[in-house]
Amino acid sequence: MNTATLEGRVAIVTGGHGGIGxxxxxxxxxxxxxxxxxxLAASKEKSHDSVLRIHCDVTVxxxxxxxxxxxxxxxxxVQILINNAGLLGPVTPVLEITIETWRRVTEVNLTGTFVCCxxxxxxxxxAGYGRIVNIASVQAKEGTELAGAYAASKAGVIALTKTLGKELATSGILVNCITPTAVDGGMIDEIADQRRTYILNRIPMKRFxxxxxxxxxxxxxxxxxxxxSTAGVFDLSGGRSSY
Ligand SMILES: NC(=O)c1ccc[n+]([C@@H]2O[C@H](COP(=O)([O-])OP(=O)(O)OC[C@H]3O[C@@H](n4cnc5c(N)ncnc54)[C@H](O)[C@@H]3O)[C@@H](O)[C@H]2O)c1
Structure with a gap:
């Protein structure tokens, strides 16, 4: 079976150096x-494959x-843009988030997505054709204690996706986002075991x-x-998302 569904397409993946990317x-x-x-990390890696790796700050x-x-x-x-670059920021209550942290997290997750879109x-x-996929998070829908800037910025990504998708609906460009729960690999490796267990317990499938x-x-x-499908929000939550 021929699975080469994207033959001839040119795609940009932001944050493509990270776990999910x-x-x-x-x-x-x-x-x-x-x-x-x-x-941002692209220049640190020597390219061994056919990927064009460019050092770039998506917020600029x-x-x-x-x-x-x-x-x-x-x-x-370019026909495909995957806005995947992201920053978790410190795991801390909203009242302890510094303004610098708030700005950087929202800048990377939300403003970076806007800039690239x-x-x-x-x-x-x-060209009258395009596919944009933004990586949001289940935390955007739920709000998650100790991840206020992250959750708020990802909620902004959902709103941006819905807005841009509607604005471009007759242009041949589809704009969607996904809202994964915790994913093994990538930024979840940064968090403490206790918090990993807490998150795992909220996923009905009991796995990441x-x-x-x-x-x-x-x-x-x-x-x-x-x-x-455009202006859509697609869950990957192991049963966690209920709306
Ligand atoms: N890992 C999870 O559990 C999880 C769950 C839901 C959503 N997500 C989202 O998936 C995406 C990828 O996450 P990951 O787990 O692979 O994280 P990661 O930390 O492994 O990778 C993030 C990548 O983004 C790059 N990046 C950060 N700021 C940048 C900037 N300003 N400009 C360009 N690149 C920048 C980093 O260098 C890194 O390579 C993120 O948007 C994240 O919010 C992750």
Whole structure:
């Protein structure tokens, strides 16, 4: 069976150096896409594969424009954008979050998503085709104690997704987001065992999501089989999400 659903497509994965990002990159490559990674950590890694890795801060419009110009030159116009770069920030009550932390977390998670959507969607609008997938979190829907800035920023990602999806609904560009619960690998490795156990107990399937499960959903949302879903929010919660 031919599974190369993204043959000929050019995709950008922000935060593609991280745990989930790597799995998304691998999956998009497997589906036949040519992939560029925008990541603050990108220059630290020597590229051993066909991925174009660009050091880029997604919160800085000039950085994103420069990175995008490199992608256009090396790979051609972009059809797929996966906004995956993210920052958890310290696990702390809202009343103890510093303004610097609040700003940085919302800047990376929400403003970075906005900056990349704005830069990349221009080409997509001209071409009349595009797929944008934003990585939010189940915490955006629930609010989670000790992750106030993160949850609020991801709620903003959902609202941005719904708004942009509606605005571009007749343009050929579909904009969706996913709301995973805790995923094994990536930023969950930063948190203490006690908090991991607390999160695990809230998931009816009693396990964390895998990076490959995230990548599979992203790949579907990035392809042509996804054709009537836009401004949508897709759960990956092992039964945790109830709305
Ligand atoms: N791991 C989880 O449990 C989980 C659950 C739900 C959602 N998510 C979301 O999935 C995404 C990926 O998470 P992960 O677990 O792989 O995290 P990670 O920390 O392993 O990777 C995040 C990546 O984003 C990059 N990044 C951070 N700030 C950046 C910036 N300003 N510009 C460019 N790149 C930047 C980092 O260098 C890193 O490579 C995030 O948006 C996260 O919020 C993660």
């Amino acid at each position: 790597r799995a998304i990159v691998a999956r998009l490559l497997r589906e036949g896409a040519r992939v560029a990674v925008f990541d 419009p000039a950085d994103v424009e420069m990175a995008l110009a490199s992608v256009r030159e090396a790979l051609g116009p 704005k830069a990349v969607a221009i080409d997509m609008v001209q 999501c895998s990076v490959n499960e995230v990548a599979a959903m992203v790949a579907w949302l990035a392809g042509d089989e996804c054709s009537f």
